[in-house]
Amino acid sequence: MTARRLTAVGLDQIGDIAAGDDLAAVLLDALAAAGENLQPGDVIALAQKIVSKAEGRAVRLSDVTPSPRALELATVTGKDPRLCELLLGETELVLRQREGLVVVEDTRGMVLANAGIDASNVTADGDSVLLLPEDPDASARALRNALEQRTGVAPAVVIIDSIGRAWRQGTVGTAIGVAGMPALLDLRGKPDMHGRLLETSELGLADEVAAAASLLMGQADERCPAVLLRGLDLAGDGTARDLLRPRDRDMFR
Template identity: 55%
Template sequence: MNARRLELIAPAGLPRIRRDDDLASLIAPFGLQNHDVVVLAQKIVSKAEGRLFRLSDVIPSEKAVELGRQVDKDPRLVELILRESTEIVRAVRGVLIVQHRLGFVMANAGVDASNVDDPEQVLLLPADPDGSARRLRARLKELVGVEVGVIINDSWGRAWRMGTVGAAIGAAGLPGLIDMRGQPDMNGRLLRVTEIGHADEIAAAASLLMGQAAERRPVVILRGLGPPARDGNAAELVRPRQMDLFR
């Protein structure tokens, strides 16, 4: 039986990312090959897109002040979370779970201060992560001449498990979700419910090398998957509200 192999590569030397930096031009020298998947940490995409906000410039609403008191968070931070959200799912001391305007159910709408140079600033998710992934993919094709997949990776907690894992919030050039329903298992029985979070699995694997603290490996190249089954995005990973049995 032939062995299968995947390779994960975390290049070093990427500079600190600033607003309007051309991420693709910084990644282009990394020796990309056809059908590689380029996984980028959400933070460098957000920084390049100018998604940094200074808390001193935020005027909290009455709702943000009251909610901040309830969850023991800076009301200016809560104001930004509310602006990025469509629904508060859970609010208790120290915890604010919301539905992000992109559909993700997550803590603090992804608003975060880690690995942000200025302690008075916080970073929001990209405005359109799937769009960001599409633009990065097209720019890499322009610069390097190869077809790659692109995933924008964020670190999420999980409802039923401890710890954070990488999750795809943006994707292009590969399916976010692979539907295996109707395919036979080893014994010929047809799968009835199996759908694979393909982009999430890649994001989680890349997180092993990216790390969560001071590793400074915000780009990981995954090699060996081969041609993608189809193009797709991360939006297809969002569970529709009518299928959410826990809200």
């Protein structure tokens, strides 16, 4: 019997990304620098930051004028009112707020802190923040198509971000955009090793891929914003939206 094997290769030959950069070309150059070529079944995981930067989602705080609602939120949370203004623009519903933190359901349907807006690794002067891609699933599909057009191979693409969880400490690499693989794998009705049928098992497959890639990407100055994963059997297709828990099944609201 051949041992199961998963290979993860950090693509760290990627410099700073600017608005309008061709991510497919950047990734292919990084793959070549790592001595790799795309193969059928490969997965490319990307940090959200480089996708957002390429899509022009950086905003300078000095260009933002806070609204009265943003000023009120800033008073409660102690956050920069300009950041609160951007946060509200990305938010469908504010769920929780306290000093230093706002938890929202964002315009994409995700529940996360501060609407996913981040200031780390954006600009040296600290004046710019980065918003999430407007439609991460569409971004993943577009990148997958671009890679296929140039190589003949259509890898699965997962865009990831570090997101906290209501019931656990710490953030974990989480899929916010998916193309070319199932995001949620329904195992209900399949037998376990003793033949008993599974009744409740649904696997957040894309999140597991994201967490694996995040181990190589790191969180600080590692400069490894993309990872090639090989050895997974991911037949099928899905979107990150498949992973969002419906409101009527969310016990933490």
